[in-house]
Amino acid sequence: KLGSAKTHPSVPYTPSLFPGTTVPALLNSTSNQLYLHFYSDISVSAAGFHLEYKTVGLSSCPEPAVPGNGLKIGERYLVNDVVSFQCEPGYALQGHSHISCMPGTVRRWNYPPPLCIAQCGGTAEEMEGVILSPGFPGNYPSNMDCSWKISLPVGFGAHIQFLNFSTEPNHDFIEIRNGPYDTSHVIGRFSGTEIPGSLLSTSHETTVYFHSDHSQNKPGFKLEYQAYELQECPDPEPFANGIVRGAGYNVGQSVTFECLPGYQLIGHPVLTCQHGTNRNWDHPLPRCEVPCGGNITTQNGTIYSPGFPNQYPNSQDCTWIITVPAGYGIHLNFTLLQTEPYNDFITLWDGPQQTAPQLGVFTGNSVKKSAQSSSNQVLMKFHSDAANGGIFAINFYGLYRSVSSQCLTSCPVILQDLEGSGPVWGHQEEE
Known part of the structure; x- marks a missing residue:
């Protein structure tokens, strides 16, 4: 000394x-x-x-205690030696992570060994990790409301798998929310003793919420999460004869399909990109087709032949009823007409039934022909026989009927068929 x-x-x-x-x-x-x-x-x-x-x-300091659910690093306990501690995944270190052996007549550490605690809530930012109920593997306390936030880089979701699960049925439960808020969509809510299946969040922020009431404490849960890349669903463009509306094709996002005038949507109008290992939409991509007939209530539009722009099929009998607001007539303009003369033809009536005055029968191969109704409804029928296809397109729009329009229903006239080869009875359109 x-x-x-x-x-x-x-x-x-x-x-x-x-x-x-x-x-x-x-x-x-x-x-x-x-x-x-x-x-x-x-x-x-x-x-x-x-x-x-x-x-x-x-003399050396006494061997420090290893915290439960933790580990000690360092095997030298002489004066000035340092020992460090780490916790197992899911546990938080409570105390000092490093302690040093102090000099003196009685050897001692400068701090007591730390503890490893399963806490109520927290934030996990690693690409993989573990979340435990409070006190795990012991029973969780009563009256707990705990929230853990899994925060990953944008473009990643969390694959969640439960390793242990035991709660008071119905009263104590865990919720997995697809987002960081209390109002975020719940993708899983579990209670009881059955281990839940794995889950895939579709957000880079996932919330794990746990609730316990005042009675029957259980061991709780242990879950693992791992980040996975949120790839996009297949691009639905180009969408023939239609429009795709939507911000993106990532997991959880939706797109809406609309058809151009004259076409009808076949399939689901809204598709959502599903989560999972392989990205795909929740329904097959829809398509836009020309219907064989239907009720049309728009004030203007186009009627195409079935299968347009391809040739219409054989043996078709299609019926359309066009309706515009009361007080309006309907102007129809044949912008394209290529049908088998006489065997394939279009008939128009000035009203919703075949008992109404006939506006004309149109067949052959020509353009720039038109008809006009005095009624706010027009019945249109198309017939094709068993041979030779064709194509047509008819634009229509509502036309307000003035008081001076006296000749819309009372002036018969002979119209030439669009081939110019024979008479077709109809009514004079207003000039």
Whole structure:
């Protein structure tokens, strides 16, 4: 035991200086070597010093306890040695992660060993991790409301798998929410003792919420999560004869399909990109086709031949009823007509039934022919026989009937068929 002013330069040291007349306290070296240096200047002599020393064994600090659900790193416990601690995944370290063996007559650590605790709530930002109910593997406490947020980079979701699960049925439960808010969509809610199946969140932020009531505490749950890339569903473009509306094709996003005028949507109008290992839409892609007939209530539009722009099939009998607001007539303009003469033809009536006056029968191969009704409804029928296809397109729009339009229903006229080869009875359109 020795008062030390300076240790040898080759040995790590912390120097201690002792001037004046105060007797230093008892000192303990932590090395098997010690360097003593005495210095006096040119003035004032004094009695000096007298010290005694003896050797002592360098005892170590006691082996620190390993926290439950944790591990200790470091096997040396001599003075100034440092030991560190880590917790198993899902547990939070409570205390100091590093402790040091202190010098002194009684060896001790500068801090007590830490604990590893399964906490109520938290944030997980790693690409994979573990979430535990409070106190796991012991029973969770009563009256708990805990929320964990899994926060991953944008473009990733969380694959969640339960390893342990036991709660009071119905009263204590866990919810997995597809987003960071209390109002986010719940993709799983579980209670009881049956281990839930795996889940895939479709958001880069996922919430795990746990609730327990005042009674019947159970061991709770242990779950693992792993990030997975949220790829896009197949691009639905180009969508023939229609329009696709939507912000994107990522998991959970939806797109809407609309057909161009004259076409009818076959299939689901709204598709949602499904989560899962393979990205795909929740329904097959729809298509836009020309219907063989139907009720049309728009004030303007186009009627195409079935299968347009391809040729219409054989043996077709199609019926359309066009309705515009009361007080309007209907103007129809044949912008395209290529049918087998006489055998394939279009008939128009000035009303919703075949008992109404006939506006004309149109067949052959020509354009720039038109008809006009005095009624706000027109019946249109198309017939094709068993041979030779064709194609047609008819634009229509509602036309307000003025008081001077006196000849819309009472002036018969002979119209030429669109081939110009024979008469077709109809009614004069208003000029």
